[in-house]
Amino acid sequence: MAPKVPPQPTLEQSTTAAEAGHGHAHEAPPKGIMRWLLTTNHKEIGTMYLIFSLIMFFIGGIFALVVRLELFQPGLQFVNPEFFNQMTTMHGLIMVFAAVMPAFTGLANWMIPLQIGAPDMALPRLNNFSFWLLPVAFGLLLSTLFMPGGGPNFGWTFYAPLSTTYAPPSTTFFILSLHIAGISSILGAINIIATILNMRAPGMRMMDMPLFVWTWLITSFLLIAVMPVLAGVITMMLMDINFGTSFFDASGGGDPVLFQHLFWFFGHPEVYIMILPAFGIVSAIIPAFARKRLFGYASMVYATAAIAVLSFLVWGHHMFVVGMPLAGQLFFMYATMLIAVPTGVKVFNWVTTLFRGSISFEPPMLFALAFVVLFTIGGFSGLMLAIAPADFQYHDTYFVVAHFHYVLVPGAIFSIMAAVYFWLPKWTGHYPNVRLSQWHFWLSVISVNLTFFPMHFSGLAGMPRRIPDYALQFADFNLVSSIGAFMFGFSQLLFVAVIVMCVRGGKKAPAAAWGEYADDLEWSVPSPAPLHTFETPPTFQRPAH
Amino acid sequence: MSGGSYYVPATSKWPVLGSLALGVMMIGTGMVLVHGRGTLITLVGLVGVIAVMALWFRDVVLESRSGLYDAQMDRSFRWGMGWFIFSEVMFFAAFFGALFYVRTFAVPWLAGEGTKGATALLWPEFTAHWPLLSPPDSSIAGPTQVFSPWHLPLVNTLILVSSSITLTVAHEALKEGKRKICRNWLAGTILLGLTFIVIQGVEYYEAYAHYGITLQAGIYGATFFILTGFHGVHVIVGTLILIVMLFRVMRYHFSPEDHFGFEASCWYWHFVDVVWVGLFLFVYVF
Ligand code: HEM
Ligand SMILES: [Cu+2]
Numbered sequence: 001m002a003p004k005v006p007p008q009p010t011l012e013q014s015t016t017a018a019e020a021g022h023g024h025a026h027e028a029p030p031k032g033i034m035r036w037l038l039t040t041n042h043k044e045i046g047t048m049y050l051i052f053s054l055i056m057f058f059i060g061g062i063f064a065l066v067v068r069l070e071l072f073q074p075g076l077q078f079v080n081p082e083f084f085n086q087m088t089t090m091h092g093l094i095m096v097f098a099a100v101m102p103a104f105t106g107l108a109n110w111m112i113p114l115q116i117g118a119p120d121m122a123l124p125r126l127n128n129f130s131f132w133l134l135p136v137a138f139g140l141l142l143s144t145l146f147m148p149g150g151g152p153n154f155g156w157t158f159y160a161p162l163s164t165t166y167a168p169p170s171t172t173f174f175i176l177s178l179h180i181a182g183i184s185s186i187l188g189a190i191n192i193i194a195t196i197l198n199m200r201a202p203g204m205r206m207m208d209m210p211l212f213v214w215t216w217l218i219t220s221f222l223l224i225a226v227m228p229v230l231a232g233v234i235t236m237m238l239m240d241i242n243f244g245t246s247f248f249d250a251s252g253g254g255d256p257v258l259f260q261h262l263f264w265f266f267g268h269p270e271v272y273i274m275i276l277p278a279f280g281i282v283s284a285i286i287p288a289f290a291r292k293r294l295f296g297y298a299s300m301v302y303a304t305a306a307i308a309v310l311s312f313l314v315w316g317h318h319m320f321v322v323g324m325p326l327a328g329q330l331f332f333m334y335a336t337m338l339i340a341v342p343t344g345v346k347v348f349n350w351v352t353t354l355f356r357g358s359i360s361f362e363p364p365m366l367f368a369l370a371f372v373v374l375f376t377i378g379g380f381s382g383l384m385l386a387i388a389p390a391d392f393q394y395h396d397t398y399f400v401v402a403h404f405h406y407v408l409v410p411g412a413i414f415s416i417m418a419a420v421y422f423w424l425p426k427w428t429g430h431y432p433n434v435r436l437s438q439w440h441f442w443l444s445v446i447s448v449n450l451t452f453f454p455m456h457f458s459g460l461a462g463m464p465r466r467i468p469d470y471a472l473q474f475a476d477f478n479l480v481s482s483i484g485a486f487m488f489g490f491s492q493l494l495f496v497a498v499i500v501m502c503v504r505g506g507k508k509a510p511a512a513a514w515g516e517y518a519d520d521l522e523w524s525v526p527s528p529a530p531l532h533t534f535e536t537p538p539t540f541q542r543p544a545h
Numbered sequence: 546m547s548g549g550s551y552y553v554p555a556t557s558k559w560p561v562l563g564s565l566a567l568g569v570m571m572i573g574t575g576m577v578l579v580h581g582r583g584t585l586i587t588l589v590g591l592v593g594v595i596a597v598m599a600l601w602f603r604d605v606v607l608e609s610r611s612g613l614y615d616a617q618m619d620r621s622f623r624w625g626m627g628w629f630i631f632s633e634v635m636f637f638a639a640f641f642g643a644l645f646y647v648r649t650f651a652v653p654w655l656a657g658e659g660t661k662g663a664t665a666l667l668w669p670e671f672t673a674h675w676p677l678l679s680p681p682d683s684s685i686a687g688p689t690q691v692f693s694p695w696h697l698p699l700v701n702t703l704i705l706v707s708s709s710i711t712l713t714v715a716h717e718a719l720k721e722g723k724r725k726i727c728r729n730w731l732a733g734t735i736l737l738g739l740t741f742i743v744i745q746g747v748e749y750y751e752a753y754a755h756y757g758i759t760l761q762a763g764i765y766g767a768t769f770f771i772l773t774g775f776h777g778v779h780v781i782v783g784t785l786i787l788i789v790m791l792f793r794v795m796r797y798h799f800s801p802e803d804h805f806g807f808e809a810s811c812w813y814w815h816f817v818d819v820v821w822v823g824l825f826l827f828v829y830v831f
Contacts, residue, residue, distance in 0.1 A: 029555075030556060037558075037561045038557060038558055038561065039556060040553060040554050040556060040557060041553075118551075119553055120551075120553045122621035122624070122625070123621060124553050124554060125554060125559065125601070126560070126625075128557070128560040128561065129561075129563055129564060132560055132561045132563075132565075133564045136564050136565065136567065136571075137568075139568075140568065140571065140572065169579050172575050172578045172579050173572075173575040176571040176572075176574060176575050177571070180564075180567060180568065183567075186629075186632050189628075190625050190629055190632070191625070193628055194621045194625050194628070195621075197624055198617060198620045198624055199551075199617070199621075224628050224631055224632045224635070225631070225632075225635050227632070228632045228633065228634075228638075228639065229635055229636070229639040229642075231636060231639075232636055232638075232640055235771070236767075236771065238578075239760070239767065239771065241578075242578045243760045243761075244760055244761040245760050245771070246680070246685065246761075246763050246767055247643065247764070247767050247768075247771075250651075250655060250664065250667065250681060251668075251681055251684065251685055252680045252681070252685045252762075252763035252764055252767070253647065253651070253652055253677045253680045253681060253763045253764035253765070254647065254651065254763075254764045255646070255647065255650070255654075258643055258646050258647065258651060261646060262639055262642065262643065323663075325659065
């Protein structure tokens with residue numbers, strides 16, 4: 001079979017309403033705060049998602065720094081264990097649900113309509129609703145820290161009965177806030193699916209879609225499939241806490257392990273929700289700066305789909321030590337390892353795209369390259385954890401913390417930063433400051449490894465996670481980790497500086513800001529993208545090869 | 546695909562007001578549950594949510610009737626409703642999953658079965674049964690007896706299944722432009738829905754008054770009420786939707802070709818019906 005020709009879109013119709021002299025004129029948007037409260041525009045809503053996520057990234061980051069401050073030295077110095085537990089819990093919850101997920105949704109909002117030639121999201125009002133649920137949800141969640149008994153202190157995985165029988169009173173509010181966040185995610189995902197399936201420019205087939213669109217299509221499916229399960233399990237918690245049911249209470253015939261099954265049935269697809277869009281971003285950036293077509297477009301699509309399907313079948317790898325029939329352990333072990341195959345296909349495709357490319361190292365590319373290397377490290381430690389007998393040792397140690405931070409920080413978060421650097425010219429009309437971006441990148445990449453690499457060693461040596469104190473032999477590793485963490489935290493101020501400067505000014509960017517290999521539809525509209533684009537749908541054309 | 550006429554509303558105040566109302570409702574609910582006061586706040590939130598939904602849908606209906614929507618918009622609504630129902634399916638799947646897990650694993654393990662039978666050490670006297678009438682710990686009183694599936698549950702099954710049929714007749718009538726027939730069968734469907742709700746209410750009364758099936762009656766009561774309870778809420782919501790549809794039919798809102806609001810309500814109602822069949826089989830019969 002001949003290799004699939006990668007799509008090369010061309011535009012036949014002009015893009016902005018003004019240029020096209022298009023029918024309905026736009027009323028001037030309301031002024032001030034009302035503009036943001038009432039908007040239905042995918043770009044404005046995308047911007048709000050991104051700003052919200054950035055703020056939450058710093059709040060969650062401060063919580064992490066509290067944790068690292070306490071772990072700087074053995075012994076208890078700064079916070080008491082109760083507060084320490086609240087900090088680890090809130091850090092995880094905020095980063096997962098309020099920083100990473102909304103950042104990807106914000107990128108989806110901005111870019112998917114642009115990449116498929118749609119005038120807006122399929123359901124614009126619903127889109128605004130999805131966003132405004134978030135400040136409500138996380139305002140409520142953060143407020144639990146000030147409630148009597150403190151906020152959630154049972155870890156971001158909130159295992160019962162820690163989160164039911166032994167939980168602080170504020171847990172009910174935690175559950176309700178998570179319900180609101182879940183509604184937001186589900187409605188957002190429904191909107192994205194409807195947009196992708198229904199709003200593509202005439203002529204654009206599914207297999208012509210940019211990979212960011214593909215990965216988000218599959219991510220939305222995962223979201224719609226598992227967020228309701230999360231809603232179900234927290235509802236059972238709510239009932240156990242407030243109405244005396246015994247879902248997670250063995251004395252009434254229930255089972256705390258039931259909680260873990262339900263949670264991880266949601267939880268493992270959830271980690272792919274946080275990484276599939278990253279795959280799409282990296283698949284856009286690497287070809288642009290390697291000046292080559294992406295290698296293996298179709299196999300990328302199939303690999304993404306395969307990962308999504310498998311992600312429903314591996315949740316048990318989080319529960320090897322809980323006690324599970326041998327057949328279950330074997331099944332979950334092999335199924336988990338199977339995921340490495342499609343993941344490997346992706347890494348192989350990126351590397352092959354780079355092979356003999358004429359590579360240049362603009363800021364987005366730096367982050368994308370770091371992603372490929374460091375995410376792969378996280379994937380390998382995942383494989384180690386997937387070996388059931390080995391996991392008996394690693395489970396609940398810092399090795400697990402190292403694993404998931406490698407896939408989430410230089411994985412998901414680096415991809416978000418890469419995306420921001422990549423698309424800032426489209427959003428603002430200016431290139432981000434190169435010098436400052438490079439500083440941001442190098443400081444981040446060094447400090448991320450300083451923070452998380454030593455955790456592999458302390459974990460293998462047996463240091464348990466989520467404990468405010470530790471044995472003396474772990475002191476050096478923890479010292480390095482804490483220094484790295486503070487370095488990473490403060491480096492992110494540079495990120496804010498780059499963004500603010502880029503909004504204010506900088507080198508002007510043309511429509512096709514990153515050359516001829518970044519040629520998806522978004523690069524055909526002016527930079528900065530006008531408020532309304534593709535009101536008359538463009539005609540998408542495949543190259544005539 | 547897009548023909549350039551896709552309707553994008555300029556602004557709307559319902560989304561932000563809706564999230565505010567939902568937030569108020571959740572805060573109120575939390576206060577009631579944790580502190581035992583805050584009913585008023587909950588009610589204000591609830592009324593807000595309902596009002597926003599009504600006004601928001603009103604806008605959509607008005608836009609639709611003034612011809613602002615094209616075929617592509619229709620497809621957006623179809624995808625949206627379809628995936629929404631899928632999310633609901635997964636919501637119930639969590640509860641069914643819990644039921645199956647408890648019945649096949651947790652309860653037998655508590656009685657010492659299989660490799661995980663070590664938990665039997667906790668309550669050596671415990672024997673596994675389903676329905677679980679005597680939970681492991683004596684502090685928890687189980688149900689004294691459970692419902693026979695062949696009385697009220699069977700009646701309710703027949704009611705809900707026939708309501709799906711009557712709704713289909715109404716839909717077919719609408720497609721053929723027979724508005725009056727559609728109206729009558731739709732009204733019949735609503736009556737069946739209301740009857741179901743009443744019977745379910747009677748059953749709940751029986752459960753508490755005579756059967757000892759309560760929320761606190763161990764895992765049987767917990768799974769029983771979470772499954773039938775959320776299903777019941779869905780029947781109530783579905784009935785309300787159908788009532789709105791009845792008014793819209795009476796006001797000539799639908800044409801034989803263009804009536805997705807009606808069709809979406811049918812989808813929802815059939816979904817609720819299918820869930821009930823699952824409930825009937827796995828909660829009552831087996
Ligand atoms: C090759 C792919 C991967 C494999 C084989 C894998 C395997 C595992 C295993 C076996 C565990 C459980 C360890 C334990 O608790 O003892 C785990 C934990 C975890 N993984 Fe992965 N993983 C992979 C990729 C990812 C990705 C892509 C993400 C997120 C972007 C991720 C996020 C996490 C998180 C958050 C946890 C810890 C959850 C917790 O207990 O708090 N993993 N992984
Ligand atoms: Cu996992």
